Amino acid sequence: MFDLDGVLLNSKRNMELSWGAVCERHDVNVEFEDYFSNIGRPFKDILDILNINVDQTDIEKTFNDVSTQLIDQVEFYEGVESVLGQLANNNIKIGIVTSKNTIKTQKILDLLGFAFDIVQTPNDALKGKPAPDHILYAMSELNMNASDTLYIGDMDVDYEAAKRAHVNYVHALWGYGTCNDKNVIKLENITQLSDIILNE
Incomplete structure (x- = not known):
């Protein structure tokens, strides 16, 4: 069994662009590398670790929507x-x-x-x-x-x-x-x- 990101798939650029959209749209001031160091966990668990405790559902939707739109960046x-x-x-x-x-x-x-x-x-x-x-x-x-x-x-x-x-x-x-x-x-x-x- 395989993990996907970082094992079968190089998706770092896609994630970086998607996180950038999160920061811009939701006034989040967290560097991408801080997000990236926690990947592999459920998205809301990462937000908890980063102390982003409000609007988690909307933030996750933004990240997923942009990531899906930029699927060619993987x-x-x-x-x-x-x-x-x-x-x-x-x-x-x-x-x-x-x-x-x-x-x-x-x-x-x-x-x-x-x-x-x-x-x-x-x-x-x-x-x-x-x-x-x-x-x-x-x-x-x-x-x-x-x-x-x-x-x-x-x-x-x-x-x-x-x-x-x-x-x-x-x-x-x-x-x-x-x-x-x-x-x-x-x-x-x-x-x-x-x-x-x-x-x-």
């Missing part, structure tokens, strides 16, 4: 399509667990044109990362054991969610965050993932 990392194809050809189940909302996620995945076995986006029934709920739910839906599951992420919340779900974690060094756990496999690019999984 790009998949080199090698993503070929790696997904290789895994699928070897009958490996492939899913996404992301904090990006359903509408934006679907628009982005339509650009990729790949049929994932499951796509987990935020909902009111499950807690967002770093809680393990979405990973556990996806595993249950796919009838997979933790010992046979790998989660690929790039932020602390991905690492924590994977650990709490008791699944193996792989850190994407090409993404947005760091991982200080020396026991975690860290990959320089996504093409190395095929070597790890298919050669086991």
Whole structure:
């Protein structure tokens, strides 16, 4: 299972423009890097961390509306399509667990044109990362054991969610965050993932 932003998708420019619109329209005085350092969590959780406690629903709507309008400001990392194809050809189940909302996620995945076995986006029934709920739910839906599951992420919340779900974690060094756990496999690019999984 993959995180989306920073693992399959480079969406930093899209997020920066969307956050700029939030600051302008809602008189928010928070630097983009402060927002960006918390991505991976549910959007309202990030607002709480940034002490933005009013108009959260309107702010989230602005961010999502602008982000959706600027969907062309995202790009998949080199090698993503070929790696997904290789895994699928070897009958490996492939899913996404992301904090990006359903509408934006679907628009982005339509650009990729790949049929994932499951796509987990935020909902009111499950807690967002770093809680393990979405990973556990996806595993249950796919009838997979933790010992046979790998989660690929790039932020602390991905690492924590994977650990709490008791699944193996792989850190994407090409993404947005760091991982200080020396026991975690860290990959320089996504093409190395095929070597790890298919050669086991």
